[in-house]
Amino acid sequence: MSNEHAVRTERLWKIYPQDPRPVEAVRGIDLTVSRGEFVAMAGPSGSGKTTMLNLVGGLTRPTRGKVWIESEEISALSDRRLANLRMHRIGFVFQSYNLLPVLSALENAEFTLLLQGVPARERRERVRELFREIGLEGLEDRRPPKLSGGQQQRVAVARAVLGEPALVLADEPTANLDSHTAEALLDVMERLNRTKGTTFVFSTHDPRVMERARRLIRLVDGRIESDHEASG
């Protein structure tokens, strides 16, 4: 595995101005994730997991500190450049699936490819191929409301990985899934991690998910409490 990092943060702070006193959601986190890692971030509610993922994905700007995606320092980028960076290099999976309800499963999955300007035929081919792999075959034309939670989350994962990002950020991707479906989804993510070398960073509460991570970071009160290589 390459030594080059996929993500690096340096004394990263996020303070939300809040009454009666500001909330320090992330407090000076230094983190390096190498390419191809499969990392879980765990921690109690409010420990800063979501904030951390948003900072790394450029959805929120840090109060202090820096974030690198590969060799690019992103806190100085314009909104436009950030959007571009997300489109090409970062995939997101959200806790509540967050598919676009007016688009079919296939249209949702190909969304990033479309933004990237991949021609229609190639898009369809790539979506169909991945749908076959992750058990979504035949559901291409369904709209999200007509899909089960597990199916929706698999579409969301497909959407996140199809653009072949270097990094996939997933915020509690299994939180709304039963354990069987959660395991199946993890299988999919693991396989993509292995075969494509995609780096995965996800947050979770779920002990079974933590077990399958190869590296487990524990956050408490916006700080890294522990950081272990796990069995995986």
Added chain:
Amino acid sequence: MARRDNDIWWRMAWRNLWRNRRRTAITASALSFGFVAAVLMIALMDGMLEQLVSNGTRVITGQVQIHADDYRPERSMHDTMGGREGLDLAALVGAAGSVTGVTGVAPRAYGGGLISSGDETAGAVLMGIDPRREEGVGRFGASFVVGGMPGPGEIAIGNAMAGTIGAAPGEEVVVVAPAADGSMGNELFTVSGVFRLGMGGFDDAYVLVDLGSLQDLMAMDRSRIHEVAISVDRTDQADLVAARVEEAVEGLADGLVVEPWSVFHEQLYFMTSMMGAANGIIAMIIFGMAIFGVANTMLLATFERRREFAVARSLGTSGRSIVRIVVCEGLFLGLVSLGAGALLAAPVVVYFHEFPLDLSSFIGTYSFMGSAMQPLLTVEYSWDGPLVSAVALVGTGVASALYPAWRAIRVPPADALASR
């Protein structure tokens, strides 16, 4: 770089529009009714303007007139067309009459004088006319209470004048008038009839005399006249016809001016222009109010979808594309409303065109700036009103979406994703 598939934004906009069918139906209905109201209002207003102009010009003046260039505004009897020599009247009338859109041509001479019958005397405007040609332009011929148009040596007077001087058809009156050579002409005329136009300023002041007889009385050659009044088949085309007539009569005499009613009937033109402008303002108010209503609804819709916009943006969608989705939705809303509005407006306009609203049981006839108004709401067919309304309607849809679109991209994606 490969071509971007822009149709995804259109697709999303179109599908977004139908997500809340009831809301879209209500909004579209409101817009459609606004469209129908605007179209109908403009059509009624056009009908009213047409009536105003038609009444204002069909009674006496016609819609186009030819004069010597220095005749108006003094209306001196010396300023005849073609100067002292006059012109070839038959050629002039023939040339003007052959122009497309012209329905009647009436040559006229004017003078001022006194009319006496027995002991009574009244001042009058003497209007020398060709009775047969006059029928094609003015409404004198159709306005006789008794008798008819004057032949040679005859005179027709208004009913008010007839009352003043106490003259009746068959009786003789004396007309005294200053002549072009500086002398005083005076002549006996037989009253051929009494007319009633129902308009103040005419029935008590105008008298009609046979053109040749008036020219004789005023010591003018038969080739000398002051005015040619022309009627056209469509009053709104008067400017165009005037230009054509000008071309046709060019070279028949020096210094001829051909003017449409909008020039020689300034008051009427001013009035109709004002009404047209008021029309536009009312239409703007209708759609202006609609913009706020629709914008409010769209704001609600985009607020409900802020998570989706945030998701799209976190995947790398540009703010521009988000704006495009929202604005396209407004555009589609406008187009859908236009479709429904057109289907609704067509039968309504046809109905009012076929069956004008007769308000005569509420309001009597009214004479207004030389224009006798009927209490009849007529609708004129025209493309202008519907076209302007359609543009305003679709514009309303798009304009309503601008602020919501701006709001949709204002919220940072992370905040929108966090909010439940």
